[in-house]
Amino acid sequence: MEEAHERLIKIIKLIEEHYGRVKITPNLHLSLHLCDCSNDFGPLYAFWCFSFERMNGILGSLPTSLELLEDRPTTGSISAADQFSSDELERFWLNAKNIQESTITGCEPFPGEMLKPSSEAIMTESMLELMVAFYNASYIEMYKFRKPADEIIQDSITIRVKINQFGRCRIGSEVFGSAMSVQHTKSSYVLAKFITSDEEVNSYSGQIQYFFKHTVDLPNGQMEHNLAYICWYRPASMSESRYYFHIDDEDESYNVKLWKSKFYDESCDCIIPV
Structure with missing residues (x-):
């Protein structure tokens, strides 16, 4: 020793x-x-x-x-x-640079697993509204979704009120944390790309609040979705949105975009597939 x-x-x-x-x-x-x-x-x-x-x-x-x-x-x-x-x-700086230069490639099967801490939860009324909006946007022109208490519409699918929440998610060798797991909040911050209504691609910074699984009953059988609930940070104002710095003795100057500590209001964009 x-x-x-x-x-x-x-x-x-x-x-x-x-x-x-x-x-x-x-x-x-x-x-x-x-x-x-x-x-x-x-x-x-x-x-x-x-x-x-x-x-x-x-x-x-x-x-x-x-x-x-x-x-x-x-x-x-x-x-x-x-x-x-x-x-x-x-x-x-590298995180921001990588997400800006990476290519959006569509979707693929969930390659990882959800990790503890975990719990079963009943969605609040506001969360049910967000889930309905999320599913209607995800399955656009395929299915219509509704909350259990909503008026019944022909061929609409009633979503379940229960979800299974998880504090962490493993994809490959990397483990992502969330605000739900206090010991793993350091790995709960993410950058994600969104295509805006004018077809531009913008990056947003956020914190994962929790991961969750939710099952819907589609006409051809049950479908389990692996999702994350993320709060997105508001960008800083134009006057404070750039910060320049040098790395060690390098001559080149870098800049990063700044974000406020306040979040956007919750919307269905807070729910994203993992």
């Missing part, structure tokens, strides 16, 4: 020497306590490690790239230290 501890120290010093202090993450710091923990409590697998994971969850819920551009007051000599780390800014 002592030998492993000494080698961990050497690795972390090498990381700091070659990549700078900004690359020394909380996990690297916490790894230096593994030797003491093992000496005090025995092999790691033999005692309760949840507190370590809980600390990771708390650290992971700290401000993310969507919040890092909020105004931070700086005064005098401390202003130089009150800067955003270059890796955070680069990640934020």
